[in-house]
Amino acid sequence: MSPHVVSDKVLVVDDDDDIRDSLIEFLEDHGHHAVGAANGSEALALLDPPQSPPCLIILDLMMPVMDGSQFRDEQLQRPAVADIPVVVVSAYKDVEQRAHQLGAVQWLAKPFDLTALLRLVEENCAFAG
């Protein structure tokens, strides 16, 4: 397996416009690049070349068109992006169990602790600077 190239881009996948926009802005305020997708299908499109792959995917579970677990299945089938770590964020009461099933590196229950989120981003991503 080729070593994962650490990028500085976080992919935020959430169908709630406000959550997505505030997260992106929050991450940008803390020196990270962030892009958003409103569902799994949009997120997959952002993983394809020529775009550089993200360093971390923040993934909501319940979304229209393609939900979080369907997205995760698709991601794992694409060797180029299968290793990108995923943080599951959800308001589901069994978020931990679901995150575990999906092989996520971490999970955050909505509403979540932003310092915990920042820590995860800093652990997985390079600073844009």
Added chain:
Amino acid sequence: MLDPEGRVQSWNTGAALIKGYRPEEIVGRSIAVFYTPEDREAGRPAKLLALAERDGRVEDEGWRVRKDGSRFWADVVITALRNETGQLIGFAKVTRDLTQRVQAESEQRRLEGERIRAEEALRIRDEFLSIASHDLKTPLTALQIELYAMRELNETQRDERTGRKLTRASRNADRLAQLIEMLLDVSRIATGQLTLRRETFALAPVVEQIAETMRGSAERAACEFSFQAEPGAAAIVGSWDRLRIEQVVMNLLSNAFKYGAGQPVTATVSRQHGEGVIEVRDHGPGVPPADLERIFERFERAAPGRNHGGLGLGLYVSREIMRAHSGSISGRNLPEGGACFTVRLPIGSAPA
């Protein structure tokens, strides 16, 4: 007894009691009079007699009519009577009133129906709680992200007034989050999904830390607040769910600050009879003795009316958390005034 044509020949007391006719009123009349108009029209009396004649005996359940016109559910057995030459000489007819049995069965069906409806209502409520709390969390998440970001922004701009407003707004968003979490807990408890994440830790430092984080609430309630770990408390170690224990302590402290506002509140950790014991004492009005048990039930709270907001779920959830730990929670009034809530936790490793 009936004659071969189905006319009443003799009439006993039992028949008189069930159907209300005296012998002189009924002897000589056709049994058709005991049937409902619908059955008479359908020719049922004659059909039953024909069957009894053919087969020797017929049994029939159905509505019959008393003299006063009222109906009763009857079991009727008609037996053909023949002489030595085999000639039909009449019928013996025995009627039993089954109304009570039918009523009992119908009552049982009604109760069963009610039970099913009640279970369905509970299921719908729990599902509703679960979905509603999920939906409430979504806008709250966006709100908390923005509040957090605004507080960060204000740290560089240092506008004191804005800072205060943001602190208050964040605090209330947190309260909302806790309330939603409590609704979810109720739904978890109802569906048997309240599971513990046990880890081994010392009780006193955890309670002390929560006491520290609650200092702000104590100040806002103008409560002089002290925490004390009694000698030996450091050795109280067990396998518990840390977040759940914190939740119970926070609940007891916020109750103490709410009901004992303006008065001292103390929290202690001690070891008693091989158990870890947390006590929270306030100097408020206390709990009416009759309510000391009730306040741990769902949607109950001691102070009636509108003085204090809230669903009164905190103590219920706390009790369930303690039950899951094989521990207990109880409340009592103090002789010097105020209430004391006691949490008892088994020490040592978790039961297998």
